[in-house]
Amino acid sequence: MTASVLYQSSAGVATLTLNRPDVLNAMNADLMRELREGVDRAAADAEVRAVLITGAGRGFCAGADLAARQAGGNGLQDSGQMLRERYHPVILALRQMPKPVITAVNGVAAGAGMSLALAGDVVLAGRSASFLQAFSKIGLIPDAGSTYFLPRYAGEMRARALAILAEKIDAEEAHRIGLVWKVHDDAALQDEAGKLAQHLATMPTAAYGMIKEALNQSFGNDLAAQLEIEATLQSRASRSEDCKEGVAAFVEKRKPQFKGR
Missing domain, CATH: 1.10.12 (Lyase 2-enoyl-coa Hydratase; Chain  A, domain 2)
Structure with missing residues (x-):
């Protein structure tokens, strides 16, 4: 079975790559379990001094895999408990990890995928990346930390508009309002993210x-x-x-x- 999250460690950097490219790395139980395992592994490894999270294929993360949940008959009735069990431990581990975390957003970061991107200490984006608080479009509220990150990074007015209107914004707009540190050309994003992670790994x-x-x-x-x-x-x-x-x-x-x- 193909891993839902690829883990690679080299030169003091642990790279975690979300690996469900056929569904834009949508989050299912396996991906969240493997992501948590990867984050915990990086945190515990004394040789790892910086962490890089990115996505395989055309997108960073499209959020929760709603199609898979519907097909499995789970619907959304257990969403709160699912968040507590699968999502919250990952977000908290990233914020509490005593090592710098870079998220490199290639393509779409939607819903909880946007929350995951914002959980990084330094957020980089490719020029074609997009960010979407998709929740209200299906009658849900932002979760996985978005109601915490958005007002702190973008300000309360923008946070309310992003959450309520659920309008997609591009990388340049995300940079302008404070959600992204730097925007790179798509072809250069992974190299630039890797260079930054390697630099951080040599620092105090x-x-x-x-x-x-x-x-x-x-x-x-x-x-x-x-x-x-x-x-x-x-x-x-x-x-x-x-x-x-x-x-x-x-x-x-x-x-x-x-x-x-």
Whole structure:
């Protein structure tokens, strides 16, 4: 049986490729299970220092595989429980992983596929990529984190319009409103994403993990509380091997050799 998610690890980068190209990598039980396994594997592997997620074929991810669910007689009656069991663990694992995560959006990212794209720390897109909050078109609400990510990245007004109107936006518009970090030509997307992931893997990734930890808490804190979080994490960062190496390399005017610890 062909794997629904391909896992490859090289030069400190774990690449997870959604691999159901015949259905634009729509999410079914196997894909979500394998994606969770791949994310957990990358998180646990000390040799992996950056993670890249992309899609095989013409699309990143078309969202939930509704046709398969209907054919299986499951309908949408158990959607809440399915989200808790399959989707939430993946989104939470990506945001909590102490390593940088890049999502490279090739083609469509719709529904929960858009949520998955936005769960990355750095979102890249091919020029022909598109983003769609498809949920309201079938009487559902955005899920898998979209109601969390959209107002934080694009602002509340845009979040409401994207969710309610369910209009498809292209990569350039997604970039303009803050959903995407950079847009690359389609033919260059995977190479550019790979180069960025390899660069991140050579950097002080322990600090990246602490940056993620601080940012994850920032919206729930007032200024005083966030300042304390920064101080606590900075104390930890300043004792790391990477910090000592970074300072020494700066003083000695040489390129640092970070180890991610």
